[in-house]
Amino acid sequence: MRPDRCPTFLWSALAFGLSLFFLWPARAQASDDTAALEANTRALQELTRAIHALIERLDRLPGGAMVGSSPSAVLASAPPSSSLSEASAAADTGSVPSVASTVDPMPASPTPSVSEEAGGLATAATAVAAPSSLASLLETVQWQTNEGYKGLGSREAKKGGTLRYVSTAFPPTLRPFGRNSNSATTRTLEGLVYETLLDLDPITFEYVPNLARRWAIGPDQKTFLFEIDPSARWSDGRPVTASDVLTTYRFFTDPDLDDPFTNDYWKKYEPPVALGERIVVFRSKELNWRAFMSAAVGFTIYPAHVLDRLTARQFLEEYQFKMLPGSGPYKFESCKVNQEVVLERRPDWWQVEREKNTGYYNFDRLQFLFIEDENLIKEKFKKGELDWLLVNVAREWHQVFIPALMPQIAKGWVQRRKVYTHQPVGVSGIAFNLRRPPFDDKRVRLAFAHLFNREKMMDKLFFNEYEYLDTFFPNSPYENPDNPKIRFDPDRAVELLEAAGWKQADRDAEGWLTKNGQRFEVSLNFTSASTERYLTIFQEDLKDVGIKLNLKQVTWATDIKEVGERNFLLSNRAYGGLLFPNPESTFHSKFADKPNNNNIWGFKNARVDAICASYPAMFDPQDRIKAVREIDGIVCREHLYAFGWYAAHTRLLYWNRFGMPPGVLAKNGDERSIVALWWVDPEKERALETARAAGTALPIEPEVVRWWDERYPRQDLPTPTPKTTAP
Template sequence: MVVVLAVSVRAEEVFPREGWAEAPNPLASEFAEKGGMLVAYMGPYPKSFNYYLDQNTMSAELFGQFYETLLAQHPVTLEMEPMLADRCTLGGDLKTFTFHMDPLARWSDGTPVTAEDVRWTFETIMDPKSLTGPHKIGLERFEPPEVLDEATIRFVAKEVHWENLLTLAGLQVLPKHAFEGRDFNLQNFEFPVVSGPYRLGEIKEGIQVSLERRTNWWAGELPRFQKVANFDLLRFRFFEERDNAFEAFKKGEIDLFPVYTAHVWANQTSGEKFDRNWIVKQRIENQNPVGFQGVALNLRRPPLDDLRVRLALAHLYHREKMNETLMYNAYLLHRSYFEDLYDGAHPCENEPIPFDKEKARALLAEAGWQADPATGLLAKNGQPLRLRYLSRGSTDDKFTAIFQEDLKDVGIELVVDKKDWAAWTKDMDEYHFDLTWAAWSAGLFKNPESMWASKEADRPSGQNITGYQNPEVDALIDAQRTEFDVQNRHDLVRKIDAILAKDIPYVLLWYTRGTRLLWWNKFGMPAAPLGKYGDERAAHAYWWYDPDAAADLAHAMKTG
């Protein structure tokens, strides 16, 4: 279980806390050197590199290299540390947050990062015309900020909430002078002024993007950052299909490849390149939070607004068979939307949903669906039970085919509508689907509001993609807002989880702990290769190019 520190508060508290001092990053290696290039795999080409406009892990990774937050968190303790702001004072009312900007903080064009940049960023995100839906959720809790002077800005929250400090601390600040006067919704692939360790380099649309390390990064000489952001060039290759990306990796066109498929890990990671350790294969475990994946069900439309139909679908997804025959029993079957909140002291009591066709048939009959001899499908009020499955690639084809056959056997037609990433995203933004495969990462601090609150069910481009609404869950979400004790919050989230498990907004699938990683043996890395809480993306920050190892690799491959 991930043990997370609570963000505790008391009257007139200052962050970082008293006694904080600059020190080297404890997870970085003292042997790290600057230089070289890392080529990493990314999924399909996103519709935007602007994380405020396209909330996914790809845009988050790119945007995070360009734009920094007001405060950072210690990579081990998670305590607040300075970033663009050197301190934040929390008032005794627990609602007033005053940030003082670091006088050293600079944009890449040499101009200082000011309180006005912070105010402009907030107002841009909250502008009703801005397509920044998910990012509005936390900031809606605040009044418009007040600029006190060039270096000081004050936020006042409308309500006490445990996440308020984290929300403001995590605000990625944009340069007003670079974006003002432009249509923010069109700022997708051009970021001429940045504050972070990398700037945008060459873009080959649909193929790859290069990020260039900034030698004049304002924070680069601080002890915390001297042994991170080591690569001179970070290059990200985009592929619609993971199989194609894996082939490119084996050819040496990609340096680092996370393996999400048990079949690939078990059957396609042997041979000379692997046996001779030219390619390193390693499963890395740390305290990276566990997310969930499942088949999302659109509760906004019939027949999926009927719990009996949703439960029937869950009974028709043969997870056990798929895990055994397709995935070598490498996965654990989900029982929860918050797997890492359970341990020996807090066992998960959610009932598993086994494959059971007879149970599914009974549920569908109870819901009024009867066989139509003319079509062979179940029907109700003259309408056949036909569902549209929105797919964005071939990764889930083999699972969907099994599901499709089992649905057909009980009289349900599953129509697979396969689209590319851009078209899939457009349909999802408009909630134009019945079913789709969705995987969600998890945060260290659990806030169920954006995905499960009723008020989020119809937010454009939001995270509540299923349209889930439940007053009982809303009440628990409201209760956790003012709970500053992390263990008490976890108790409330476990109650939410128990309700979700019965309401079935998703057909939950499976998960694994740890990161299965392959890389060409030419890099150095710290003792904890992915940090304490990170996944494969941590390599971009902590690893470095080792010219001696690269020379040894080249010699070994040449001589055999």
């Protein structure tokens, strides 16, 4: 945030003055421009009179446009030449008041007080660009809510205890947005501490109230209204209001965050508008099928009463390793950099008694531990010092964590689970940096893909548990079935290298390929020791054709920093999938030469850009499937990756002290949903303690869990389609 540049999210000079005076009073009072403040005060007086006239009219509107003590201060758009006197007259005649860019001198008088019951104008006065007439919209708006969703948490869950959640990589930051914030751990913490306006029912994909208790969509399908639940509270006790939404948007669009994708994405919306303390209006600048969904479930809200004291740069520094107050079920307790992050459950969480949250968020404390040494993690787990373990390595699942070698499993103290869910499957493999030679040459990239011996890795290392990746959208209707199927072929690789000028005849005295006196030597970082075993296979196959690959283990933070800064040639990467693909964020050319975004390769393609431009207006899911398939075909033929493999299951070990719902994990989730769905079962905990002390066995439960497949067979995912208000 840059308070010295607040006009970036305001609509007029008058609105700028009003917002400074009421949203940032400390900064306004520090201003030397006393005359401007007096003018703003007088402007507010006249505007307030106009608004009160409008309030009386709004209270009589059909459909419950105003609810109880919900917002009643409404500021609507008008041409810049409109005056406040015209606004007052308009209100007197039943029209919508306008906001002026200039203020005529008026007699001075004390600033009127505006109570919370009257709508809290003083905390949320901001100009709005309405679709045509805000009053006409409010007259016809059809508020929606969803009382039917009861949640999928277990009704048998108990509160209490601590869950120890281990990871090998401490995140580069605990900030939920801004530079280097795109990590799995940061996203997990974000979902536990903060909230979005709405949720999605994971079965029907219908919208569900969250911070907003109801919502509405204008007839233009670009204007969205949300009414914030009056019960919503931050962890420090302050109410959640519309001003929190405004400040969040202002931060998201501040270039000083060094987060170009977030900046670009939210600038596709006009700055949100507060209609009093509870109602907020979003307006998409373009007709986009996902515009409402993004505003509803993709726009996480952060506290204005904290952020308004900071610039974006100050936020990046001050909250590098701590968290803002949140409105969610947990709050930040402590952080030891590179060691642990601790969250504490909020017994006073404002949604704790809501039925949809029954069985969720059961642990009193969540202790996120970070241990780089994977072998140490395994030993700690075997001793019971860690609660559960994700087994990513197929060999370990088949040859290490088995009853014959681990008595804790044989006796049922530790349980094995292979859980199938409907989690979107992401993409993984060796990514190429197209910005720098030699990988600016597609022939070289394809040669490397042919030298990535997945066949050998799958057979010798992975017990054939996985499927080949040949797409950016595996296990989904978006995969292009005509994509090339690249397999191990060193002869073809040599042909491609020769065509690119890397001749076998030009090997140096040590046997390495050379071109123009330059040896073909590249480096590849890896963060997990378990990946080295398949990367050494890649290393040997490259060596056979004369390419020297240097492998280097680094921390995850170092790796993501180098990739974010584009300081790499090759990168071993894995990304999660999306229920509803957003190809622009990954493949659009506008991100190719910018740091810290998902276009890590520097990929540019005019046809892909054109599809991305038309994609937002594709309200028919079949059109979107066709479009994404075309993009998939284009990017796969550019060989941005030497593709890896994927699995539709999650392999877990856990000490037998936990209760869990029958599906074990969330329908569209993975091991990260443990923190929300599991609980310490007191009876199981006592039984485990007794069995370990006596050396006796506990029952062994079924290993393979296909609960979600059995009850909700896979099908093409629907897109949320909220009702719009008829014109």
